[in-house]
Amino acid sequence: MQAPSWTTAEARPSPGSARLRRSRTWRRFSKNRLSVIGLAFIVALVLSALLANQLTPYPPLAPNFLAIYQPPSWQHWLGTDALGRDMLSRVIYSLRNACIVGFGAEVVELTVGLLLGSTAGLIGGTVDTILMRVVDVVYGFPSFLFSIILVVMIGHTILAILIAVSATSWVGMARIVRSQVIQVRQSAYIEHARQMGASTWQTLVRYVLPNSMGPVLVAVTFGIPANMMSEAALSVVGLGIQPPTPDLGELIIIGQGSVLSYPYLLIWPALLFALTLLSFSFVGDGLRNVFDTKSGR
Amino acid sequence: MDLVEIEGLRIRFDADGQVVYAVNGIDLTVAEGQVVGVVGESGSGKSVTVTSIPRLLPKTARCEGRVRFDGIDVLNASAAQMRAIRGRSVGMIFQNPLAYLNPTRTIGSQLMEPLLFHHLAGYQEARRRGLEMLERVGIQNPAARFDNYPFEFSGGMLQRVLIATALIAAPKLVIADEPTTSLDVTVQAQILRLLKTMQRDLKMSMIFVTHDLAVAAQVSDTIYVMYGGTVVEQLNAADLIRAHRHPYLAGLLDSLPRLDRPVGRLPFIPGLPVDTRQPLAGCPFFDRCGVHTDDCHTLPALTTVGPSHRVACWRVAGELVVTDPTAKAGGLSGCIPESL
Numbered sequence: 001m002q003a004p005s006w007t008t009a010e011a012r013p014s015p016g017s018a019r020l021r022r023s024r025t026w027r028r029f030s031k032n033r034l035s036v037i038g039l040a041f042i043v044a045l046v047l048s049a050l051l052a053n054q055l056t057p058y059p060p061l062a063p064n065f066l067a068i069y070q071p072p073s074w075q076h077w078l079g080t081d082a083l084g085r086d087m088l089s090r091v092i093y094s095l096r097n098a099c100i101v102g103f104g105a106e107v108v109e110l111t112v113g114l115l116l117g118s119t120a121g122l123i124g125g126t127v128d129t130i131l132m133r134v135v136d137v138v139y140g141f142p143s144f145l146f147s148i149i150l151v152v153m154i155g156h157t158i159l160a161i162l163i164a165v166s167a168t169s170w171v172g173m174a175r176i177v178r179s180q181v182i183q184v185r186q187s188a189y190i191e192h193a194r195q196m197g198a199s200t201w202q203t204l205v206r207y208v209l210p211n212s213m214g215p216v217l218v219a220v221t222f223g224i225p226a227n228m229m230s231e232a233a234l235s236v237v238g239l240g241i242q243p244p245t246p247d248l249g250e251l252i253i254i255g256q257g258s259v260l261s262y263p264y265l266l267i268w269p270a271l272l273f274a275l276t277l278l279s280f281s282f283v284g285d286g287l288r289n290v291f292d293t294k295s296g297r
Numbered sequence: 298m299d300l301v302e303i304e305g306l307r308i309r310f311d312a313d314g315q316v317v318y319a320v321n322g323i324d325l326t327v328a329e330g331q332v333v334g335v336v337g338e339s340g341s342g343k344s345v346t347v348t349s350i351p352r353l354l355p356k357t358a359r360c361e362g363r364v365r366f367d368g369i370d371v372l373n374a375s376a377a378q379m380r381a382i383r384g385r386s387v388g389m390i391f392q393n394p395l396a397y398l399n400p401t402r403t404i405g406s407q408l409m410e411p412l413l414f415h416h417l418a419g420y421q422e423a424r425r426r427g428l429e430m431l432e433r434v435g436i437q438n439p440a441a442r443f444d445n446y447p448f449e450f451s452g453g454m455l456q457r458v459l460i461a462t463a464l465i466a467a468p469k470l471v472i473a474d475e476p477t478t479s480l481d482v483t484v485q486a487q488i489l490r491l492l493k494t495m496q497r498d499l500k501m502s503m504i505f506v507t508h509d510l511a512v513a514a515q516v517s518d519t520i521y522v523m524y525g526g527t528v529v530e531q532l533n534a535a536d537l538i539r540a541h542r543h544p545y546l547a548g549l550l551d552s553l554p555r556l557d558r559p560v561g562r563l564p565f566i567p568g569l570p571v572d573t574r575q576p577l578a579g580c581p582f583f584d585r586c587g588v589h590t591d592d593c594h595t596l597p598a599l600t601t602v603g604p605s606h607r608v609a610c611w612r613v614a615g616e617l618v619v620t621d622p623t624a625k626a627g628g629l630s631g632c633i634p635e636s637l
Contacts (some may be wrong), residue, residue: 195353
């Protein structure tokens, strides 16, 4: 009688191989189909922001007074604005700023948050108390007001906006990292790492941080859209990117001014903005599924 | 000079005004190649004592006395000196292997850590030795298992991995802190045999912490019986049944279930364990001891009563034989398996 094929252990891939682990992560992530759609949407957004030069049919700043307030057509897919500028080109270019501030501020936030949070969590004691009181103080600041003051002080450059947005947003991240580090630090495997002769740095990088990453990554997917929001909000109050450089917040506020006569000027940028924010939430949900080991594989 | 010399070790924990007197003056030595069993009930201070050797106690611990390992004054050594010892000269095996392995990394990558942390080998060499070690501890098809994650192993297998990790750098001393407590009896026997074989092959010393007298007797050369943060009796494993002197140890041996007698109510030691929140005043076993005298209000010192046999009990020091050991010597052979 022929032996069943599964008896040959070598034939099967080992259950913990890197490839299979990756597929397990993906399977959990894609359990929520919206997460996949959101991820695809974000990738498309980032790509179009990066390739804005190649993609846009018209220069985003060039006025064309022969084609003002045109409704969407084959020439201008999203219509044109009061100066005859192509809305599609302007929307794509405005994504650039949104992405720069959204992702850039998140990088700053993550770096500062990881640094302060892990220092506070790992060292503890007085260092922890001092750092966390600093966090509390910054947390108590009205963050948007703080951003406005910073922009006014530094100037309306993209760098100033990036600094202004990240100046207050790191506190949440620092708290999350700290609570994670404190939780992981008490694990038995940290004791084991110390027992094997790991230095504090090795313990942090190889043991503490990888095990703290779940909630941190989820927080990142919510931080990026929050940053984009702040950036757009700065534009709304007139402190964002200097016109004529297009910006989602500015496009929306201009569109809102003429919503009764030319609704498409509001609808497209607002829709795109809303979808972007929504996509990040969906991706965040997907990531939460990946890291939530309690609800089964 | 012995590999481990602990003299007059006292450890207390200060946490938010609450003081716990965990260890109250302990002397313990481990010679090279010797297996020392440390036996005691929960809270008797056995784990705390052995964790002080690689100095891995929590920050709240306050230590007094002397701990020497391999000529190094552990309690006063620098952090770098201690790190150089951990994993390299002292390996440790714990009770719950799943909790002691990093869930986010493969067992292979963790197995190699002692070699990599101490720069004893490059990656390729460490991997080769890791595979070799997995084979030696009885993991089948190590090459395929190397890249598995801890959750893909059973408890017994993980304990083998943990043993391999502790031994990969060929340490002089391995500390096994209740390594078989979470395993079932069959696996326990396998793990014990493996540990003993590895200890012999690698010519290591071992400290074996357990609350199981039978296991301690199987594995150890010398047994230290702890109670209330003190050593109450130290004797050769071979003498455990025939020559034990302390009333606590007598009570423990009495309460072992036996196979060669009708099943009845098991004898037990009446009373509760010592309240470790109070400093010791007198013999820790005073409240539960059936034969205590007025002398017992002062803490008895370990007194030599025979070759490598010491007891801390005023009655024994005053030549009193607490129980008649010959009465149960025959019966007990039923519950303590042969030495490995």
